[in-house]
Amino acid sequence: MSVQTQTQQYVMHTYARKPVTLVKGQGAIVYDESGKQYFDFSSGIGVNSLGYSDPEWSLAIAKQSQTLQHTSNLYYTQPMAQLAEILCQRTNYAKVFFGNSGAEANEGAIKLARKYSFDRYGKSAQRYKILTLKDSFHGRTVTTLSATGQDVFHQSFDPFTPGFDYVVANDLADLTSKLDDQVCAVMIEFVQGEGGIHLLDKVYVQTLFELCAAKDILVIADEVQTGIGRTGRLLASEHYQVQPDISTLAKGLGGGLPIGAVLCNEKLADVFQPGDHATTFGGNPVVCAGAQVVLDKLTLQVLESVQQKEQLIRQHLEKMPEVKKIDGIGLMLGIQLESKTAAEVIDACLEEGLIVLSAKEKIRLLPPLTISAEELKQGLAILAKVLAD
Template structure:
């Protein structure tokens, strides 16, 4: 039985998978079980920050797996401590908590914000509401779906966790109108990924932070997709010259293994006490060994290269007839099309040996941060060819 047949027979039908089976990769290149070669502009939806099977990352993961693969969080482990130190030192946050995914990191951030208000203002203050933005995406659990500002995800799973409301992106007056005494936090993405690659306006961000500060309302930044160098800085917040009270990370941090992280300022460093929050697998030694390599390789030179590669992409694609506009920053870009459907472009790219993604009606590009100039130009040539081709009848 083929892999695709096995999957269809035994795995729940939650994905509209493309009919290819990937088996081996190196850098930004991956091969299927038929030997076909693809340039990957998706990096596993932003996960493979160093591309496929970076030698240093693979060696660190393999070595740690032979020393200590798991202990639970009832004991100390070196890899988790090392990754926490690197993250805190490089971001100026005080403490980190490790989980297994972006959704789990966002759940923890929500709990942290609510407990801060409960401890500081008491239960009677009823400060529990969290405002998020329209077109946001924060995860697939019941609570993070409730936090997600897209109706398309709010189907079939009622009742959702209470305590969330949504405001229009970049609309300060709408935010002010909903900023009542019940609000404990505002949760944002600096660049909305699943929502269509929308950037927050710098003036809006500045005003949002000022407004929240005056009311002791926490700002939670969901950097699950934008963090770990994706936008050309370690955190996307650096582009806006702000530090949220809480930042969540996942995707690229593990370099291919599951991890989520919550970073918090000193004000929140001791809000969680033993028993308040936990996870069996969070901070896993093998995963953290890989994350340490990712962070060590994410130096100034690599971040600068990400910014330069954005320029190359824009130069080669902006003036194509089918390209209306390119949104985004760094290697997190969304291409608005004039006369083609994103789904058709994705399928045609696959036929030509290129993997790209969608974000609503846009083509989404999330190539590995380490993609070489040769790999980048090869993929862009395929994409340009598809974008310039005549639509199929």
């Protein structure tokens, strides 16, 4: 029985998988079971920040797995403590809660925001509402689906968690009209990933922060996809010269292993008390050992190289007649096409040895942060060929 047949028979059909079985990778290149090579411009949807099988990352997780692979959060572990210190110092946050995914991190952020308002204003204030942006995406649990501002996801799973409302991105009038006394937080993505690679306007963001601060409304930044160097800064918030009260991370932080993180400022540092929130696997020693390597490797030089690689990609894409518009920042780019569909381009690229993604109608590029200029050029040559056919 082939791997594909075996998967179809025994794994729930929640993905429309491509007919490719990947078996090994190195850097930005991955191979299927026949030995065919692919330039991976997806990073496993933004997860493999250091590419495949980074030697230092692999060594760190192997070494940790041979000493202490797991213990409950009823005890202390060195890898979690070290990662927490590095992450807080690099981001200027006070404390962090570790989970296992972006959705779980966003769930934690939602609970933290509501607990803060409950503690400060009392139950009678009914201060629990969270505003999110239309076309946002915050996860696939019932609550994070409720937070997601896309009607397409609000099907089939009723009843959804109440307490959310949606505002139009970059529309200050809409935001202002909905910042009522029941709102405890506003949750944003600086670049909407699944929503189509849309950047928030700088004036909009800075005004949003001012409005929220005046009303003691928390700002939550979902940096699950934009965080950990993806935009050329450690956090995308740095591009806007703001610091949210809460930032959530996942994807690229683990370098290929599951992790989520909820970062909070000093005001929220002691809101969660024992019993308020918990996780069995969060802060796993092996995952934390790998995440330390990711952060160690994200030097200022590497972050600057991400911005340089963005310019290289843009220069090549602008020469392709089929490319109508390029959105995004850093190595999180969306390509709007003139006539071809994203689906047909993705399939044609796969056939030619290039893995790319979609974001609504756009082609989405999320290559490893460590991809070389030569690998980028070779992958972009494949994309150019596909778009020209």
